[in-house]
Amino acid sequence: MDETTHHTDPDTSGTLDEALERLHSSGPERDGWLSNHAPMAVEALVRNGQAAAVHRWLDYYRAKLEDMPDRFAEVTPANWQEALGDPRRIADWAAYFERETAGRPWRDVLAEWWPRLLPGIAGGATHPVIRVGHSVRTLLTAEESGPRVRELAHALGYWAARHQPLPPPAPLAPVRTAGAALDAVPRVPDQTGGILARLAQITAFPQWRGAVPAGADEARAGLAELVEAAVHRYARYGHGAPVMLVHAATAPNAVLRTLPALPRALWAPSVGAAWAASAAVTAAYSPAEAAVLPAGYGASLTAEEVFARAAAHGDDHTIKFVDTALDVGGAPALAAALRSVELNPPAL
Structure with missing residues (x-):
């Protein structure tokens, strides 16, 4: 049940969508396990009136970004349980949630997966759930857009891949x-x-x-x-x-x-x-x-x-x-x- 009041989109410049599009070719990690904080940080910057600083900040952070890793094995409704917590399947999980959120409302996908993912909240040093929180805040309080829904898909995929009870x-x-x-x-x-x-x-x-x-x-x-x-x-x-x-x-x-x-x-x-x-x-x-x-x-x-x-x-x-x-x-x-x-x- 939605109890959130929609506010005026804090990003009338389109900066957040531009930044997210710039970031979605990157994976959620670097150096094997360190988290990519860029999607979360740029959302916070825009939210707090610092949209003008976003692209300069991303230019600084670019050196810490790595490409999305190669696909390993497709995640499906039939095999997701065996894929849960498998970091080799980060890209597969991102693709899975992109398909899910393209096919039905993002709230329905979130509600289905929230109880499955919660027991693994500590995975990825809690960064996946934090990324989900930033994404959901934007979707609740601003206009929906393709990059914003895709950001939720990538955040959920990261959590599923790093799920760790x-x-x-x-x-x-x-x-x-x-x-x-x-x-x-x-x-x-x-x-x-x-x-x-x-x-x-x-x-x-x-x-x-x-x-x-x-x-x-x-x-x-x-x-x-x-x-x-x-x-x-x-x-x-x-x-x-x-x-x-x-x-x-x-x-x-x-x-x-x-x-x-x-x-x-x-x-x-x-x-x-x-x-x-x-x-x-x-x-x-x-x-x-x-x-x-x-x-x-x-x-x-x-x-x-x-x-x-x-x-x-x-x-x-x-x-x-x-x-x-x-x-x-x-x-x-x-x-x-x-x-x-x-x-x-x-x-x-």
């Missing part, structure tokens, strides 16, 4: 608020390896009560609480892994952005997956000690000024985190956004 963690003590739950997540013992090695060490999560909502409205409220808590927490803990810890906020926010495009019956099951993703990133990368920020840190800046700094800074993770922080709003979120600009190395 987490092992079910043992339950720890119940915790009432999302912020307290994130604080109670045990850090993995060995924080020297990559994300796969870290995720493999996760054994238990606190039972955040918001992860099992009673209904759709409670699910939306719980997700908003989780996103806010993760954004606020970044200000104090982001120094531990400035790039990776942004995903503790951007992954659940991608789910929150997608809810209005989904049947309400799918909202409640979405919260547990979002919590698992946020908690997993927190467990894998959170430092032992919190930073202490100066009183009034970032208080003199507006949301527009902070995003302009992120756009000038140019780092893709920073752009996306600041975009999520502005969804949360308020002084603590702006402080976290500014912190991400300062912690991550500038790209431009």
Whole structure:
């Protein structure tokens, strides 16, 4: 059921469609497994009034793009289960979802695949679901176009190819608020390896009560609480892994952005997956000690000024985190956004 109000398309210049068309010959990864952040970053730039910066940013990012990999074996309605989680079939999955979204409404395709993909939300270090969230936001709040629907197809295909269920963690003590739950997540013992090695060490999560909502409205409220808590927490803990810890906020926010495009019956099951993703990133990368920020840190800046700094800074993770922080709003979120600009190395 759609509860989204359509707004004036923020991109009257056509920049987003041009950028997406430029990007769709590229694959979703480079160097074997690093994610292509360009479709997500350009959507955030356009959304936040920085469309004029998009093509310059893409010129910088071009060196990080690789062609879409070769096809491996066609994905069909009969064999999709065996193809799920097979990164050799990234191009096959993209083609599958291009066919699906060409043949029927994108919302129907999304609703069919959302419950199939959710258990693998941690796949690709949560980048596939984040890419889906950026794509759905545009489709819900702006005009539909071929490149925008194709972007959703590529995002879903990336998620299907990198689908990776987490092992079910043992339950720890119940915790009432999302912020307290994130604080109670045990850090993995060995924080020297990559994300796969870290995720493999996760054994238990606190039972955040918001992860099992009673209904759709409670699910939306719980997700908003989780996103806010993760954004606020970044200000104090982001120094531990400035790039990776942004995903503790951007992954659940991608789910929150997608809810209005989904049947309400799918909202409640979405919260547990979002919590698992946020908690997993927190467990894998959170430092032992919190930073202490100066009183009034970032208080003199507006949301527009902070995003302009992120756009000038140019780092893709920073752009996306600041975009999520502005969804949360308020002084603590702006402080976290500014912190991400300062912690991550500038790209431009």
